[in-house]
Amino acid sequence: MALGVGELTAIALRPSASPLVAVGGMVIDATPAVLKDFAIRTFGVYDKAVLIGGMVLVVAAIAMALGRAAERRPGFAAAAIGCAGTVAAVVAAGRPGASWLDAVPSVVSGLAGAAALLLAVALRGERAWPKRRLPGGRRLFLAGSFGLLVTAAAGGVIGRVAGAGRAVAATFRLPRPVIPAKPLPAGADLRIPGLTPFTTPNRDFYRVDTALVVPRVDPSDWTLRITGMVDRPLEIDLEDLLARPLVERDITLTCVSNEVGGPYAGHARWLGAPLLNLLREAGVRRGADQLLSTSADGFTCGTPLTAVMDGRDALLAVAMNGEVLPAEHGFPARMVVPGLYGYASATKWVVELKLTTFAAEQAYWVRRGWAADGPVKTMSRIDVPAPLARVAPGPVQVAGVAWAQHRGVAAVEVRADGGPWSQARLADVPGVDTWRQWAWTWQATPGTHRLEVRATDGAGRTQQMARVPPFPDGATGHHSIVVTVP
Ligand SMILES: Nc1nc2c(c(=O)[nH]1)N[C@H]1C(S)=C(S)[C@@H](COP(=O)(O)O)O[C@H]1N2
Numbered sequence: 001m002a003l004g005v006g007e008l009t010a011i012a013l014r015p016s017a018s019p020l021v022a023v024g025g026m027v028i029d030a031t032p033a034v035l036k037d038f039a040i041r042t043f044g045v046y047d048k049a050v051l052i053g054g055m056v057l058v059v060a061a062i063a064m065a066l067g068r069a070a071e072r073r074p075g076f077a078a079a080a081i082g083c084a085g086t087v088a089a090v091v092a093a094g095r096p097g098a099s100w101l102d103a104v105p106s107v108v109s110g111l112a113g114a115a116a117l118l119l120a121v122a123l124r125g126e127r128a129w130p131k132r133r134l135p136g137g138r139r140l141f142l143a144g145s146f147g148l149l150v151t152a153a154a155g156g157v158i159g160r161v162a163g164a165g166r167a168v169a170a171t172f173r174l175p176r177p178v179i180p181a182k183p184l185p186a187g188a189d190l191r192i193p194g195l196t197p198f199t200t201p202n203r204d205f206y207r208v209d210t211a212l213v214v215p216r217v218d219p220s221d222w223t224l225r226i227t228g229m230v231d232r233p234l235e236i237d238l239e240d241l242l243a244r245p246l247v248e249r250d251i252t253l254t255c256v257s258n259e260v261g262g263p264y265a266g267h268a269r270w271l272g273a274p275l276l277n278l279l280r281e282a283g284v285r286r287g288a289d290q291l292l293s294t295s296a297d298g299f300t301c302g303t304p305l306t307a308v309m310d311g312r313d314a315l316l317a318v319a320m321n322g323e324v325l326p327a328e329h330g331f332p333a334r335m336v337v338p339g340l341y342g343y344a345s346a347t348k349w350v351v352e353l354k355l356t357t358f359a360a361e362q363a364y365w366v367r368r369g370w371a372a373d374g375p376v377k378t379m380s381r382i383d384v385p386a387p388l389a390r391v392a393p394g395p396v397q398v399a400g401v402a403w404a405q406h407r408g409v410a411a412v413e414v415r416a417d418g419g420p421w422s423q424a425r426l427a428d429v430p431g432v433d434t435w436r437q438w439a440w441t442w443q444a445t446p447g448t449h450r451l452e453v454r455a456t457d458g459a460g461r462t463q464q465m466a467r468v469p470p471f472p473d474g475a476t477g478h479h480s481i482v483v484t485v486p
Pocket residue numbers: 205206207208209210211253254255256266295296297299328329330341342343346347348349
């Protein structure tokens with residue numbers, strides 16, 4: 001009941017201030033990197049649902065224990081619920097960007113839980129000892145109050161569940177790019193069934209972030225501040241940003257947590273303002289080597305300044321595949337820097353860019369042990385056939401994607417059963433900042449076979465074979481699958 005009323009109050013006040021979301025956010029931030037890595041690996045995009053589910057189970061267990069205790073000492077049990085609410089209130093008010101207002105849902109939640117327990121005890125006592133009947137008016141009042149709490153709690157739960165998948169209503173008109181991207185080369189997509197499409201539709205784009213509740217940023221309130229080691233600190237709003245010359249670029253985004261063969265990679269056409277121009281306008285001082293970006297929910301990301309200023313297409317993006325950014329992907333603006341993993345370059349819901357040094361400040365994941373700079377490692381993946389597939393003997397189409405953003409993919413090789421490597425056919429690409437599809441025809445013979453892939457980047461370096469897990473600077477190793485030929 002306490003949690004439901006907490007949700008209802010939070011929905012009315014501030015969705016991110018619900019006791020579950022605030023405490024869950026603290027748990028995420030406090031979880032050691034290895035455990036978080038395990039959660040992402042094991043539960044994938046369901047990691048947040050698993051966390052919330054686990055918290056609800058813990059709360060349910062505590063509630064049962066307190067319900068038991070309330071039979072003897074109702075005052076003590078009610079006070080314990082009140083205390084839990086107070087702890088949640090302190091956590092909520094201490095979250096990045098929170099104010100005292102964020103404590104309110106937890107306080108209300110604790111009070112509601114305590115009241116519900118006392119009401120339940122009184123109503124149950126009256127059923128247990130019918131001879132000691134309460135006066136009718138009083139009974140009606142107690143039952144009515146209890147009913148009200150049940151309704152409020154149900155309203156909160158329904159409100160949260162129904163609102164969870166809702167898209168932001170807020171939007172804006174996208175300006176035309178001054179430099180549109182060239183149409184994708186016709187041969188970028190080999191259109192092989194089962195092969196990852198070259199462009200990832202927004203709804204299918206992987207999502208990785210620390211936000212339990214997607215930040216809903218009001219575009220009319222949004223501003224971006226450029227601060228720190230600059231000659232002229234800058235603050236721009238969305239209108240300013242959209243009035244700037246915007247460019248359109250094809251950039252593939254990948255996550256450092258991606259395992260060999262994993263799904264945390266996606267390609268989009270981004271529309272945005274070149275970060276270089278914004279930083280030049282602010283005037284970067286000598287000595288700065290890190291662009292520390294902060295999101296509306298307090299997440300921080302440190303990008304090597306050289307990567308932002310060496311002329312590559314580092315963008316403050318407002319659109320993805322021709323649509324304003326979906327809320328899950330950073331509405332109204334996010335960073336995109338080709339060649340770097342997302343944790344070091346792709347801040348969603350970005351509100352501040354601070355020029356600083358790596359020596360002076362550490363970003364969110366760096367404090368948790370991940371590498372300070374995040375160059376993408378060359379990687380390749382087999383999409384078809386599927387792992388453990390049964391394929392007919394004879395020619396079999398083997399295909400997948402490979403990436404080495406900002407260096408480009410120069411070659412992909414495939415082999416069966418550790419035999420000699422064969423060159424795969426490479427699809428066309430718009431540039432060095434995207435992934436590249438590849439395909440190879442394998443002459444399948446009866447038996448069980450292992451197919452293995454490796455890529456070589458534009459600098460001539462071939463993927464290393466040794467398997468290394470994602471922590472702390474990205475996985476390496478060849479992807480391989482096993483197939484059976486009858
Ligand atoms: N505000 C914010 N931005 C963030 C993150 C985050 O946790 N919070 N995660 C980063 C990571 S680790 C990755 S891989 C990319 C993923 O972007 P996507 O969810 O749009 O695919 O966002 C980056 N930007």
